[in-house]
Amino acid sequence: MDIQSQDKSQVRLKGVKEGFYVTLDPTLPQVFLEEELTRLFNQLQHLASNSRVILDIGETQNRQDVVESLTAFLKNKYHVKSVSAPQREQQMTEDKPRKLDMPGNWHQHHTDALIIAGRVRSGQKISAKKHLVILGDVNPGSEIIAGGDILIMGNLGGTALAGQPDNEDAIILAIGFKPIQIQIGGIIAAGLPTSSAHTIEFAHVENQGIIVENYIKANPFGRLTWPVVR
């Protein structure tokens, strides 16, 4: 898969288990949105037809008109099977967030994470069922694998596989991001350009490709209005 540099396109597409997840800003001109969708869906080729599309226009917008016209557009041009709105965990009623805000409530939530400290050396392999957190460096020649996210509080020089086998929502984050190869879900990126030392970067999947971005600048989770369990 190709690697894109920091390309903050306003229409984003990613593969999910059910089909394709499209995020866009409904306030943009209709013509522009259709152009962008054409660009992205053309890349999908035969995969587009009969696929299920989830169309995410953000939370605050009430633009059913845009949804309808784009649904018609996708169905006509790419023969997608269905276009639906995302199932939103964050779409909560007024008192649900308040409940979540209560300190004790988080005890009911949990997520699996394997947290380990120390250096992972060449020839060593670590795999975690879900998330993997490493406090230390991951040396070239080693391999780390996770069902969910991989967070490395140190240098990543080895091979990292997150979201195995098919979770393209997973991310790989490291303080020194210089892996030999990474994979998220089924998407592989080899020969990543080496980045400057000690900036926190993370890799994620966007438009069927792996993108590496500065974590602080991109702030990928900053737009979640409420903390959610990963």
Place this chain on the structure above:
Amino acid sequence: MAGGSLKRCALEGKIIVITSGKGGVGKTTATASIGAALALEGKQVAVVDMDIGLRNLDVVMGLENRIVFNIVDAVKGKCKIKQAAIKDRRIENLYLIPASQSDNKDILNPEAMVRFCKELRKEFDYVLLDCPAGIERGFENSVAPADEAVVICTPEISSVRDADRVIGLLYARSITPKLIVNRIVPEMVEKGDMLSHEDVVEVLSIELLGLVEMDSQVIISTNTGVPLVLQKESSAGQAFRRIAMRLNGQKNLPIEIPQSSKSFWKRVGQKIGIGK
């Protein structure tokens, strides 16, 4: 000839394996030089060639023509340790136990080596095992009896990768290894054409024992038979002497960083590596 009088030591000696993963990085050179330097410090030293089938420690030490028995004979009980240990021609208290040239590595096994080294401990203060390349049987045989390990690495990516692998395997056996970076060419490091020792230590992050420069005296010494550590002119020889002193307990001896001849001052770095 083989033998001579071996003094008994009051305390049990230390078994140190010299290893690297990759071949041709300087294990044999380091074993001969550190062994000689420890003997010059007044210790009873045996250097053991564990490269069964590809022996060359004897050649480097110029003792090739004195071999009668070898390590396989000694381990199998066909001769006494005294008979297999060849006394060095120049340096007192230094002995070589040569490898067998005709056998293959499977002739020895880790248990037999542990038993054999138990005997060696009684006779010597230091026993240095020159480990063969690779991480197979020869490595297992050399590591099994070791109390300590010295990992040799050159400033090349492939050498660092292999050293890292070996360090992991040593830690898995509860041995804490120490590092020597060999064949450093300061001019190349200064130009950015060679990894610096800092780069190497950053990845391997183990205690640094010393830095050894690329030195033509190494080859000259192999040809003339004069031990490297006896050559005052040899920067590598002098580096190995300081490494031996550090191994022998002088922990605070500063680590000298090889400099290109155009530099005026010898930079001295003390805070390099872990645990310093």
